[in-house]
Amino acid sequence: MTNRGVFIVCNKFDNDNAWQQALSVINEKNQRWAKNAPVLILVAAMTHFNHNGSPNRHALYDTGAASMSLCLQAAALGLATHQMGGFSVEQAISVFNLPEQCQPISMLALGYQADASILDADFQASELAPRSRQPLKRPRLC
Numbered sequence: 091m092t093n094r095g096v097f098i099v100c101n102k103f104d105n106d107n108a109w110q111q112a113l114s115v116i117n118e119k120n121q122r123w124a125k126n127a128p129v130l131i132l133v134a135a136m137t138h139f140n141h142n143g144s145p146n147r148h149a150l151y152d153t154g155a156a157s158m159s160l161c162l163q164a165a166a167l168g169l170a171t172h173q174m175g176g177f178s179v180e181q182a183i184s185v186f187n188l189p190e191q192c193q194p195i196s197m198l199a200l201g202y203q204a205d206a207s208i209l210d211a212d213f214q215a216s217e218l219a220p221r222s223r224q225p226l227k228r229p230r231l232c
């Protein structure tokens with residue numbers, strides 16, 4: 091835990107109990123594929139500064155930026171990540187005994203990309219479908 095944010099890393103092979111707890115707070119639909127990930131990471135923001143207790147209005151920004159850095163570094167190492175908003179914040183606070191100023195933001199699955207054939211049929215279809223992205227065009231500034 092740092093001043094700004096928290097990554098609670100639950101590695102199935104290091105601490106199966108923590109990994110099971112992380113999986114348990116993820117919603118049912120996400121559990122259907124996330125159960126295959128060897129590492130689940132609860133991402134949380136520290137909403138106040140440690141040194142003076144005042145609110146950090148950049149806490150969510152910092153936490154999102156740190157998460158994106160983690161995802162990019164994982165990709166650079168040949169790993170895959172999948173961020174989830176679909177988990178219970180209340181259960182995460184309870185299961186990991188988080189202090190009041192520690193706000194769960196997302197759950198992140200991390201591991202090597204598996205073959206899509208291990209997924210349920212509906213997830214296989216979306217996993218194998220072509221990705222669609224907004225076209226890149228010149229941004230309008232005003």
Ligand SMILES: Cc1cc2nc3c(=O)[nH]c(=O)nc-3n(C[C@H](O)[C@H](O)[C@H](O)COP(=O)(O)O)c2cc1C
Nearest residue numbers: 117120171172173174175176177195196217221222
């Ligand atoms: C904040 C946030 C919350 C998300 N929540 C979920 C989620 O609960 N379940 C899920 O399958 N994908 C969720 N996604 C989407 C995935 O993380 C990912 O962006 C999406 O599957 C597209 O990735 P792909 O193009 O690499 O397949 C979320 C994304 C973000 C940024």
